[in-house]
Amino acid sequence: MTVLIVGAGPTGLALALWLTRLGVAVRIIDKTAEPGTTSRALAVQARTLEFYQQLGFADQVVDAGLEIAGINLWSRGKQVTHVPLTGLGAGLSRFSFPLIYPQDAHEKLLIAQLASLGVHVERETTLLRFREHATGVSATIGHADGREEEMEAAYIAGCDGAHSTVREALGIGFPGGTYSGYFYVADVEAGNQAYPNQISVDIDDGTFLAIFPLTSSGHLRLIGTAPEQHGRALTFDDVKGRAVDSMQLDIAAVNWFSTYRVHHRVADHFRSGRAFLLGDAAHVHSPVGGQGMNTGIGDAVNLSWKLASVLNGKAASSLLASYEPERIAFARLLVATTDRAFTVVTDPSGWANFVRLRLFPLVAPWITRIPAVRRRLFRTVSQLIVSYRDSALSAGAAGEVHGGDRLPWVDLGGGRDNFAPLQSLGWQVHIYGHVPDALRAECGALGLNVHGFDWEPKMAEAGLKQAALYLVRPDGYVGLADEQADPATLRQYVETVRNIRSHS
8 A cells, every 4th residue: 555645845755765665655746846946954963864874875965965063153243152063973973963965955865866766756746635544545636737636545644844734634733833023044155255164153132143054165045033024025135234244245146035934833743543744744943953854854764664564564553653652742842942042042132142142152162172061962953862762662771771762873993883784674683792592583583683793892882781682673763672681571572562573
């Protein structure tokens, strides 16, 4: 049976890629005539790159992107603080750096990856309506020539943005609000660029301007506060003064300019029967931290292996009940966190100005040199910190790793790491130390691949315990952690999660 994916942004494309690689047929439709041509979302976080590594094209993204070496804070036309970011996540991930890769190029790469698997986005195709029945979903889709098509799908995934047709058809609420004030975004070419691989942020008096390098050759993204429109459309000329005067940019060309309001919302539910919500259809928030697109891709990875497990007969449909609680908890936390950060950045009140103009520039250069702070900062922004400890699929603890945590990354030297086996996209057992024969036999009986790694002290530094058992999910999160590596405990877990079998 087919999964119908509505929306071909990064979230929908990632879902289609994972499902296709897992042997599930998909149709992915989008109402637009062509992919986006403007660089909307910019940041590709380390956790997203790890997901792409599982599919084999992370290096293509890194090679095409721009690694960010630092952030510069400006006030009243002068640089007041520099925060270095080089090596921020060293030892935590193979991708230890912030990466800029504009969404238009990003989408083209994902589309090409999907096409290489024989799947193509159906453009100018719209979901008109759908209804669920006992064995699937009946959907009516409209084509550009006015033709309506009836189709059957096992499940439907709404990856169709903040104004989601799927969400509205389900009647799922989308509570939240809208920040006051207007903001603008512009892609420009600058004849001068003092910091070609660094982000610059002007933080004066309750307004802000952030400058992101898109390439190393003067192609920039500007995001800033904009004056009230008062019934007329603003142009770049209305806002460029600050960039030109305070930041001393020589603007040679404006490729794209738009104004917008910022929303913060989380859907009441991410699932209704055979329909699922992902990405902006499920959650929207401020752009602080570059989290939105990456969170949608995380939704897609989480849902894909569960749908594939059910459709390929590897697990009962009850497995799908874990999608909403795992992802909605993170979405709510993210909205709350970015809301606080956005308030500090934009609030014109005295306390916010004090934090922004006095306190942060003073302490940021010092605290970001502390290794523990740097690690925490990277884990948070990169989404390595995302955990499903409260999930029904998570059990046990071994060392510092609990069921539900992302598997810690370990550099094994010579270009090797413990994440390489994750490219199978299947459940697997990891043992860091000796693998007992009885456990190996049990893994064979359960259809689970077992990977043993010679013990090294760096594994303890990563939080792993010698000779413990880690049952790793297809998305790289630990399902079961067992210090005793007991075959009976492993079997009980597998049976509890409805006889999940390996996809490999």
